[in-house]
Amino acid sequence: MSFEGNYTWAKATDNSSYGANSFIFFNGSGLGFPQDLNNLPAEHSVGANDTRHRFVLAAVYDLPVGRGRWAGNDMNRVLDAIAGGWSLNALLTLQSGQPVPFGMSSPRLTDGTQRPNIICNPRTGLSLHDVAMSADPNASYFNANCLTDPGDQIAGNAPRFSDDARGPSIHNLDLGIFKDFPIREGMKAEVRAEFLNFTNTVRFATPSSFFGDSFFGKVTAQANLPRRIQMGVRFEF
DSSP, X not given: OEEEEEEEEOOOEXXXXXXXXXXXXXXXXXXXXXXXXXXXXXXXXXXXXXOSEEEEEEEEEEOSBSTTSSBOTTOOHHHHHHHSSEEEEEEXXXXXXXXXXXXXXXXXXXXXXXOOEEOSOOBOSOOHHHHHHOSOTTOXXXXXXXXXXXXXXXXXXXXXXXXXXXXXXXXXEEXXXXXXXXXXXXXEEEEEEEEETTTOOOOBOXXXXXXXXXXXXXXXXXXXXXXXXXXXXEEEO
């Protein structure tokens, strides 16, 4: 068995980092763009890429069964072709969510992207899964009572990206199983099966964070793909 992994604890702050993440937040909606061009220092906040925690573990395990291995060293070739020589690999990714930018569904700021006022923690305490599965039509990921309209031509106090409200985290496991079939010296065939998102874990997309939008805080989409299985054969010589 061999494995390697790493854990990162970090905080990224800046005053301009939206562009690279436009695919995350509503396909370039403008959230995260400057609010008051005459007060650019107010744009400083946690960055769009701020990911507080990230853990990745990769492992490869040669199952100890088959000819030349711990169990079944003298296994006959027919049985070995079926039960021996299998290996597994896995890639586990655990990552906390990225910060959310709040905006106005009906902005009233001529030379900037108006943001709302935040008067308390904008999170309701419900998870994205709780909101998606709730039978309550008013269930929301964000607390609309903690946001207010700053008024006509007035900049809101919401930061460019909120450190308190974050999008979906990542819990993903990819798994592969493969077996080698030696043909002769310097020549072998390999059969592989790979399972992407092996546990079929749903990752919901970040809800709309436009204050005043009818979909504000509602879970309406999935951010990842369901389990996918791919198989293949490789010949090495």
